[in-house]
Amino acid sequence: MTPNNISFDDFKNEVLNDYKLAVLSRECSILGRREVLMGKGAFGIFGDGKELPQIAMAKAFKNGDFRSGYYRDQTFMMAIGVLTAQQIFASTYGDTNIENNPESAGRQMNNHFSTHSLDEHGQWNNLTEQKNSVSDISCTAGQMPRLVGLAQASKIYRNHEGLKDFTKFSINGNEIAWGTIGNASTSEGHFFEAVNAAGVLQIPMIISIWDDEYGISVPAKYQTTKESISEILTGFQRTKEKDGFEILKVKGYDYPALIETYLKAEKIAREEHVPVIIHVTDLMQFTGHSTSGSHERYKSPKRLAYEKTIDCNTRMREWILGFEVKDDSGQTLRFVDDESELEAIEKEAKAEAKQAKKDAWNAFKKPLAAEEKEVKGIVNKIIKESKNAVFIKKLMAEFNDSMDVHAKPNLVFARKVYRYIADEDVSHKQDLKDFIVRTTNKYKTLYGTHLFNETEKSAVKIAEVKPTYDDDAPEVDARTILRDNFDYIFKTHPEVLIFGEDVGFIGDVNQGLEGLQKKYGELRVSDTGIREATIAGQGIGMAMRGLRPIAEIQYLDYILYALQILSDDLATLHYRSVGRQMAPLIIRTRGHRLEGIWHSGSPMNGINNLLKGVCVLVPRNMMKAAGFYNTLLESNDPAVVIENLNGYRLKEKKPNNFGAFKTPIGVVETLVEGTDITVLSYGSTLKLVSEAAKELKQFGISCEVIDAQSIQPFDIQHDLVKSIAKTNRLAIIDEDYSGGASAYLLDEILVKQDAYRYLDSKPLIIAANDHRAAYGTDGDYFSNPSTEDVFEKIYGLMHEVDPVKYPKVF
Ligand SMILES: Cc1ncc(C[n+]2csc(CCOP(=O)(O)OP(=O)(O)O)c2C)c(N)n1
Ligand SMILES: [Mg+2]
Numbered sequence: 006m007t008p009n010n011i012s013f014d015d016f017k018n019e020v021l022n023d024y025k026l027a028v029l030s031r032e033c034s035i036l037g038r039r040e041v042l043m044g045k046g047a048f049g050i051f052g053d054g055k056e057l058p059q060i061a062m063a064k065a066f067k068n069g070d071f072r073s074g075y076y077r078d079q080t081f082m083m084a085i086g087v088l089t090a091q092q093i094f095a096s097t098y099g100d101t102n103i104e105n106n107p108e109s110a111g112r113q114m115n116n117h118f119s120t121h122s123l124d125e126h127g128q129w130n131n132l133t134e135q136k137n138s139v140s141d142i143s144c145t146a147g148q149m150p151r152l153v154g155l156a157q158a159s160k161i162y163r164n165h166e167g168l169k170d171f172t173k174f175s176i177n178g179n180e181i182a183w184g185t186i187g188n189a190s191t192s193e194g195h196f197f198e199a200v201n202a203a204g205v206l207q208i209p210m211i212i213s214i215w216d217d218e219y220g221i222s223v224p225a226k227y228q229t230t231k232e233s234i235s236e237i238l239t240g241f242q243r244t245k246e247k248d249g250f251e252i253l254k255v256k257g258y259d260y261p262a263l264i265e266t267y268l269k270a271e272k273i274a275r276e277e278h279v280p281v282i283i284h285v286t287d288l289m290q291f292t293g294h295s296t297s298g299s300h301e302r303y304k305s306p307k308r309l310a311y312e313k314t315i316d317c318n319t320r321m322r323e324w325i326l327g328f329e330v331k332d333d334s335g336q337t338l339r340f341v342d343d344e345s346e347l348e349a350i351e352k353e354a355k356a357e358a359k360q361a362k363k364d365a366w367n368a369f370k371k372p373l374a375a376e377e378k379e380v381k382g383i384v385n386k387i388i389k390e391s392k393n394a395v396f397i398k399k400l401m402a403e404f405n406d407s408m409d410v411h412a413k414p415n416l417v418f419a420r421k422v423y424r425y426i427a428d429e430d431v432s433h434k435q436d437l438k439d440f441i442v443r444t445t446n447k448y449k450t451l452y453g454t455h456l457f458n459e460t461e462k463s464a465v466k467i468a469e470v471k472p473t474y475d476d477d478a479p480e481v482d483a484r485t486i487l488r489d490n491f492d493y494i495f496k497t498h499p500e501v502l503i504f505g506e507d508v509g510f511i512g513d514v515n516q517g518l519e520g521l522q523k524k525y526g527e528l529r530v531s532d533t534g535i536r537e538a539t540i541a542g543q544g545i546g547m548a549m550r551g552l553r554p555i556a557e558i559q560y561l562d563y564i565l566y567a568l569q570i571l572s573d574d575l576a577t578l579h580y581r582s583v584g585r586q587m588a589p590l591i592i593r594t595r596g597h598r599l600e601g602i603w604h605s606g607s608p609m610n611g612i613n614n615l616l617k618g619v620c621v622l623v624p625r626n627m628m629k630a631a632g633f634y635n636t637l638l639e640s641n642d643p644a645v646v647i648e649n650l651n652g653y654r655l656k657e658k659k660p661n662n663f664g665a666f667k668t669p670i671g672v673v674e675t676l677v678e679g680t681d682i683t684v685l686s687y688g689s690t691l692k693l694v695s696e697a698a699k700e701l702k703q704f705g706i707s708c709e710v711i712d713a714q715s716i717q718p719f720d721i722q723h724d725l726v727k728s729i730a731k732t733n734r735l736a737i738i739d740e741d742y743s744g745g746a747s748a749y750l751l752d753e754i755l756v757k758q759d760a761y762r763y764l765d766s767k768p769l770i771i772a773a774n775d776h777r778a779a780y781g782t783d784g785d786y787f788s789n790p791s792t793e794d795v796f797e798k799i800y801g802l803m804h805e806v807d808p809v810k811y812p813k814v815f
Pocket of ligand 2: 187188189215216217218219220221
């Protein structure tokens with residue numbers, strides 16, 4: 006490395022500061038592990054053995070850039086100035102105070118790093134003025150799909166004229182998305198899918214692979230062909246003729262080479278928007294994988310001895326001691342005169358780590374100790390008066406013996422004591438009750454908020470706007486309603502873009518985007534490869550950078566390829582970052598009954614269950630679907646919108662307020678009023694249900710037909726219980742398997758809305774068969790609920806109620 010633009014003294018200071026940081030970070034790992042083993046944290050995973058490459062990466066990381074990495078990156082986070090030693094300990098203790106533990110306030114395991122993209126009111130910070138990191142997830146390679154979107158956002162901002170005012174998010178698309186991943190995690194499909202996507206898209210992404218030749222106990226020979234990820238990726242290397250990646254390889258203990266490599270990579274990615282892979286080899290683990298085990302168990306003495314020889318901190322120390330250059334006058338310049346200078350730095354760094362540990366523990370303990378003191382004080386007074394003092398004293402003795410400093414033991418103690426005084430008239434009873442209620446609420450809030458958006462941008466707060474129609478409004482192909490509405494959206498929202506398989510050139514497989522690529526350009530309406538996980542990832546990453554992506558999954562049945570990332574990343578993002586990050590992504594897909602095992606599925610509860618934190622919307626027609634898109638673009642909640650696969654060519658009346666009409670979220674719609682039975686359904690099945698309701702009417706049965714519309718959130722106004730209070734009966738008709746969405750809906754209605762008390766008959770569930778729907782033309786009829794099934798089952802129920810009025814049909 007030639008420090009050509011700084012003085013030797015500045016260079017020396019930088020080197021010695023870097024060394025100090027490496028030692029400090031190492032010491033935090035060592036002490037952090039010890040804290041967990043002493044029982045002061047539940048789990049610990051640290052970044053020891055990988056300090057130097059992270060310091061080098063930090064030198065190339067600029068304001069506006071984004072990191073999408075994993076649990077090893079503590080030194081990097083410290084080096085860019087967004088993580089302190091004290092915060093490393095706070096996260097290890099699981100401190101719930103966001104000031105002490107800004108990563109996740111105790112929601113995530115330690116070293117799951119994060120910065121804040123949003124302020125405490127849910128408003129975007131200026132991301133170009135800060136260094137950004139997505140809140141990490143534990144799932145190996147789970148950081149890769151979104152990395153594609155984070156990098157692609159720069160390309161969009163650089164090339165899309167309409168976004169020049171989006172100055173909080175980008176300065177001419179100069180920002181790089183930096184991925185980090187362990188060598189073993191590159192075995193995951195997500196890694197290869199993301200690499201291929203980035204190569205195709207040519208986006209400013211730099212992936213660092215921290216290679217310590219292990220994935221917990223499993224060595225490289227079981228992980229990677231040829232035991233070298235850069236070797237097997239060579240086909241991705243760009244050439245003069247063809248775009249691809251720049252692939253660089255560097256040893257993780259070679260400080261000057263690391264800096265040179267990172268600055269080179271940065272230049273390529275930032276200026277040319279070309280993706281780069283840096284394979285950082287010869288790394289090691291100093292304290293082993295995590296506190297769950299010790300690496301002495303599975304690494305041979307030879308390997309352990311070898312690891313000592315490649316310890317990057319030791320190597321840097323040696324390099325510093327051996328470094329000499331001559332200045333212009335021929336004088337020899339050194340970083341240090343002798344080893345004692347380094348020993349002083351080491352001593353200082355270790356003392357800093359120790360103090361940080363102490364400060365973090367004290368800050369963590371303070372409120373808990375105060376709560377402990379308070380509850381003990383109250384109970385000591387109660388003991389003086391209670392008839393059950395003997396029992397309470399026993400509880401107090403046990404509580405005094407406990408070393409556990411958390412909220413749980415305080416509350417367990419308080420709640421157990423309260424049982425003994427529940428029917429007594431002791432003077433401090435109310436104090437104990439207040440303590441229990443206040444403390445429970447406090448921690449429920451600390452651990453339970455922000456699953457969904459809690460600001461005015463919450464999806465459920467966006468008011469309904471009905472479609473309006475000209476007097477002579479024509480009936481048109483339903484797909485054109487979507488198309489015309491999307492047209493309006495693209496015209497008025499420069500930040501909206503849509504992408505997916507067959508979305509661009511042909512305007513989606515059902516022509517809901519017909520002509521829009523031509524009108525709005527390839528950047529905004531684009532085709533992607535067949536790679537659902539990274540289509541979702543593109544959406545997540547771009548939404549995290551202020552764009553409003555609509556990621557299309559061609560068929561609902563194929564959402565399973567993306568479901569892991571939607572579940573682990575998208576659905577948890579707002580919660581795990583305590584509302585300091587969001588990805589208001591819209592997933593557009595289409596499903597339910599068509600034909601064949603993979604084009605007729607409706608695994609609604611599978612999806613719904615795995616996507617808590619994402620709105621799951623099931624519009625019954627395209628006007629409703631278009632209305633959902635309009636609502637969602639006003640909101641900051643993420644959503645999956647499932648259009649009806651068999652509804653595009655049906656006729657719907659053409660509204661005249663495209664872009665303005667909004668379908669409410671979390672609200673059911675009563676389609677037919679009735680008195681005998683409440684019939685709930687959603688999506689394409691509603692057509693059959695409405696038909697059956699008409700037929701039942703002819704036989705004297707009055708159905709109240711309700712469209713769920715929004716599976717999650719469901720019926721926040723509790724209209725179902727109101728309907729059942731009137732009809733006293735409930736039928737749910739569902740294309741999901743029995744025990745699927747219908748079981749969820751029953752729980753929502755009977756348990757959460759207390760509708761059980763109005764029921765005069767057993768709830769009727771008409772669901773699909775447990776096998777997937779067969780392809781043959783009759784497959785649907787014999788696999789899914791049919792109009793006749795609905796008629797007969799509801800009629801049968803009414804026969805049980807009044808056999809005279811409704812004589813048996815079968
Ligand atoms: C999808 C998934 N599978 C398994 C795990 C458990 N796990 C956590 S870390 C790890 C090894 C990762 O090794 P590597 O990618 O080389 O990173 P390193 O820890 O060595 O830095 C495994 C198997 C996980 N977190 N996620
Ligand atoms: Mg590894």
